Amino acid sequence: MIVLHLPLRGGLIAALIALTVNSAATAQDSAFGGFVRQPLDGPAHNCITPREHDHVRDLLAAYEAAHGPLSAPEPSSSSLLYPFWPQAGYVYGDLFSGLFVDQDPSSGFRDYSCRDFTYNTHAGIDCGLRSFAEQMIGVPVFAVLEGTVVATQDGFDDMNVSGKNNDANFVIIDHGKGRLGYYWHLKKNSVIVTPGQPVVAGQQIGLTASSGYSFGPHLHFESRDLPDYTVFDPFAGDCRPGDSGWADQEPLNLDTYFVDFAFTYEDLFQHDPLPYEQPRTGQIATSDGFIYFWMIFANLPPGSTWRNVFIRPDGTTAYDSGDVEFGWNYFIRQSGLFFYWWIPDMHTITGRWRVQVYFNGALMTDAPIEVVVERDPQFNRPPEPISLRFDPPAPTDADAIFCRLDTDLVLDDLDYDVVRYEYTWRIDGNEVRRVTSAGHADAIPRGLAPAGSVVECLVTPSDGRTTGTSATISAVVGDAGSNCSGEEKLKARCREKRGAYLLKAKISGGAPGATLTFRLDERPETDNAQNVNNRGKAVAKFNGLTAGEHAVEVLECGLRKNVTCE
Ligand SMILES: [Zn+2]
Numbered sequence: 001m002i003v004l005h006l007p008l009r010g011g012l013i014a015a016l017i018a019l020t021v022n023s024a025a026t027a028q029d030s031a032f033g034g035f036v037r038q039p040l041d042g043p044a045h046n047c048i049t050p051r052e053h054d055h056v057r058d059l060l061a062a063y064e065a066a067h068g069p070l071s072a073p074e075p076s077s078s079s080l081l082y083p084f085w086p087q088a089g090y091v092y093g094d095l096f097s098g099l100f101v102d103q104d105p106s107s108g109f110r111d112y113s114c115r116d117f118t119y120n121t122h123a124g125i126d127c128g129l130r131s132f133a134e135q136m137i138g139v140p141v142f143a144v145l146e147g148t149v150v151a152t153q154d155g156f157d158d159m160n161v162s163g164k165n166n167d168a169n170f171v172i173i174d175h176g177k178g179r180l181g182y183y184w185h186l187k188k189n190s191v192i193v194t195p196g197q198p199v200v201a202g203q204q205i206g207l208t209a210s211s212g213y214s215f216g217p218h219l220h221f222e223s224r225d226l227p228d229y230t231v232f233d234p235f236a237g238d239c240r241p242g243d244s245g246w247a248d249q250e251p252l253n254l255d256t257y258f259v260d261f262a263f264t265y266e267d268l269f270q271h272d273p274l275p276y277e278q279p280r281t282g283q284i285a286t287s288d289g290f291i292y293f294w295m296i297f298a299n300l301p302p303g304s305t306w307r308n309v310f311i312r313p314d315g316t317t318a319y320d321s322g323d324v325e326f327g328w329n330y331f332i333r334q335s336g337l338f339f340y341w342w343i344p345d346m347h348t349i350t351g352r353w354r355v356q357v358y359f360n361g362a363l364m365t366d367a368p369i370e371v372v373v374e375r376d377p378q379f380n381r382p383p384e385p386i387s388l389r390f391d392p393p394a395p396t397d398a399d400a401i402f403c404r405l406d407t408d409l410v411l412d413d414l415d416y417d418v419v420r421y422e423y424t425w426r427i428d429g430n431e432v433r434r435v436t437s438a439g440h441a442d443a444i445p446r447g448l449a450p451a452g453s454v455v456e457c458l459v460t461p462s463d464g465r466t467t468g469t470s471a472t473i474s475a476v477v478g479d480a481g482s483n484c485s486g487e488e489k490l491k492a493r494c495r496e497k498r499g500a501y502l503l504k505a506k507i508s509g510g511a512p513g514a515t516l517t518f519r520l521d522e523r524p525e526t527d528n529a530q531n532v533n534n535r536g537k538a539v540a541k542f543n544g545l546t547a548g549e550h551a552v553e554v555l556e557c558g559l560r561k562n563v564t565c566e
Contacts, residue, residue: 045119047126047184047220049164049213053229056172056182059151059195067196070150073178073226080179081247081509081536082234083201083487084391084402086144087127087208087219088439092253093409094134095439096298098334099126101233103240112233112240113252117333123231124182124222128334129208130260130296132159133277133418134438135217138190139208141183142400142443143199144221147175154191158209161216168212171205178226185214201486202400203445204435243535247509248489256304258357258364259296259334259409262416265375268292268338282415283370283379286347293355293367294338300359302329307358310343313351313371319343323361346371365410383419383461383468384412390457391441394558396478397450398486403457403473404441417463424458446486451479478558485511485536488557494550494565501545501565505552507538517555518542527555 048056064070089095100111102118109120129135135158151172160166169186171193187209193199210217223232223245234245237252262280265288271279278294305323312318319341339357346353350371357364370379384407391402403423412419423442425433427449435442442457449455455477461468480486487509494503505518510532518540520526530538542552545565553560 045213046121046123047213048123048168048182048222051165052168052212056151059153060172063150063195067150070180070226071174071176071178080145080175080177080245081487082144082245083247083489083509084142084144084400084443085127085250086142086181086183086221088140088142088437088442089129090404090440091127091250092255092298093440094130095127096130096259096334097125097127097250100235101125101231101240103233110239112235112237114237114239115252123224124184124220125233125235126218126220128216128218129438131277131418132210132217135159135187135207135209137418137420137436137438138187139217139437139439140204140435140442141171141186141206141208141219142445143173143201143203143205144181145173145175146198146200146446147173147181149193149195149197149199149205150174150180151195152191152193154186154189154206156188156211158186158188158211160210160212160214164213166212166214168214169206169209170212173199173205179232180224180226180229182220182222182224184220184222185210185212185218187211199445200400201446202402202443204443247487248491254299256297256299256301256359256362256364257409259298261293261295261357261365261367261410263291263293263355263367263369265289265291268294268340277418280416280418281375282381282417283372283375284346285375286350286371286373288347290340290342291346291369292338292340293357294336295357295364296334296336297332297359297364298334300326300328300332300335302331304328304360305358306339307356307361308339308341309356309358310341310346311354311356312345312349313353318345318353323358367410368414379415380417380463380465381414382466383417383463384408384414385469386412386421386459386461386471388457388459388471388473390455390473390475392559394478394560395449395455395475396480396484396486396558398446398480398484398557400443400446401449401455401477402441402443403459405459405471407440407461412461413463415463417465419461419463419468422460422462424460426456426458428453429456449477451477453477480557483511483514483516484557485509485514486557487536488516488554488559490552490554490557490559490561492550492552492561492563494545494563496565497543500543501547503542503545503550503552503563503565505540505542505554505561507532507554507557507559508536510536510538514556516557519553519555520545521551522553 187207190207236244264279310318395401456474458472460470528540
């Protein structure tokens with residue numbers, strides 16, 4: 001029998017289950033434990049309770065009395081396309097989008113893709129952090145569009161793991177055209193905007209946490225349209241027809257991967273449950289007992305298998321479990337579990353061992369662990385090097401500019417420490433923002449960097465004890481021009497047509513009525529001007545292309561996309 005251990009992420013409801021102890025065929029003792037998310041058939045759940053919604057109505061009435069009316073609904077909402085997920089990180093990287101808006105008006109539940117990644121009545125999108133440790137370091141929440149702050153609340157506890165009567169810290173922004181954005185569960189004393197204050201896209205408004213009716217640190221982002229506070233789900237799919245509310249909708253990720261992982265010599269059966277963190281170490285001693293390793297994983301299909309392989313410092317295999325069935329007959333969107341093992345050689349052979357974990361035959365991680373005679377409390381390695389990129393890659397004065405870092409979710413630090421990143425932003429050499437975040441991205445607000453200025457992002461990783469190697473990138477900010485909404489996304493596709501290739505380039509999120517110039521392979525003679533329709537879209541076609549790599553640009557907006565015709 002196994003007990004509940006790993007904390008829950010992103011507001012998922014967990015169900016405690018008992019797992020059978022695996023009796024390995026060899027002398028090694030092993031087992032695994034943890035919790036899983038089962039298909040939800042429990043009570044309805046929205047992160048914003050009816051009581052809180054009533055409270056919001058009161059706050060908005062007070063706002064209107066003091067500042068005048070909220071924005072009026074307009075039939076065209078094309079300029080309201082959300083250009084990014086409003087949190088400092090990568091969705092399906094250091095962030096995990098686990099639960100969506102419930103599209104089923106009955107007591108059942110289904111998300112926009114007709115799957116069950118939601119709760120009955122859930123009206124927003126939940127995107128979780130990997131741990132409370134990341135919450136404590138801080139993960140910024142940004143305004144997704146420009147607008148005016150119309151309600152805020154702060155000062156409430158932010159480490160909740162249950163309890164619908166908790167009050168949340170939140171920000172509500174009137175994004176115009178009758179659209180309200182609710183940014184929920186924020187960190188205590190992190191709200192840095194006030195009602196009546198104008199904000200722009202990419203402006204920090206608070207930090208991610210677990211205040212209110214929440215089971216773990218996550219952002220609940222809910223969109224509602226006046227006058228009736230109708231829930232708007234920006235995700236379009238089979239169970240949510242119509243245009244997407246995103247300029248570039250994040251595809252639903254169903255890949256199996258590890259979100260987080262660490263070794264420990266501590267007995268995880270005895271470890272404190274939520275909200276305490278799971279232990280992490282880069283060293284184990286030959287005198288330690290079982291070796292434990294825990295993981296948070298995403299997207300485990302029914303009928304899945306696991307396999308653990310222990311590799312000695314000389315590269316030979318000490319133990320291979322082979323593929324073993326989990327014995328679970330349902331899809332697990334995100335959960336955690338741990339293994340513990342007694343590998344005799346790990347109690348005699350020192351050096352850098354490796355543990356490989358496979359799910360369904362695919363290598364999830366190949367994780368090093370230093371085996372020593374005696375653990376050295378001073379032993380520590382800095383975080384691994386990172387690389388950076390801007391998003392969008394050619395930023396303009398109309399963009400909220402993201403600086404995104406690339407690192408391995410598991411091997412970002414070889415001691416499995418939680419890594420934090422100091423982001424320093426400069427415009428023409430002048431520091432404009434400095435923040436320490438656990439997020440794998442940061443942003444500066446739209447309009448902060450003028451056209452022609454040089455924007456620089458410097459990022460220094462640290463595990464809290466040792467600083468790693470800094471990375472830096474810079475770019476000249478483009479001029480979006482009057483033809484650009486700043487929220488354009490460019491997509492290009494190539495297909496064969498009678499021995500040659502047809503390249504189709506498509507803009508979404510454009511300013512309706514604007515004229516945009518598409519250019520192929522940097523050749524002015526190919527310039528192709530197209531009008532943006534009232535849904536913010538424009539399409540240009542280029543015929544008779546040769547096989548190989550081609551580039552398409554939208555000149556006014558500084559956008560470029562490479563596409564391979566094959
Ligand atoms: Zn939620």
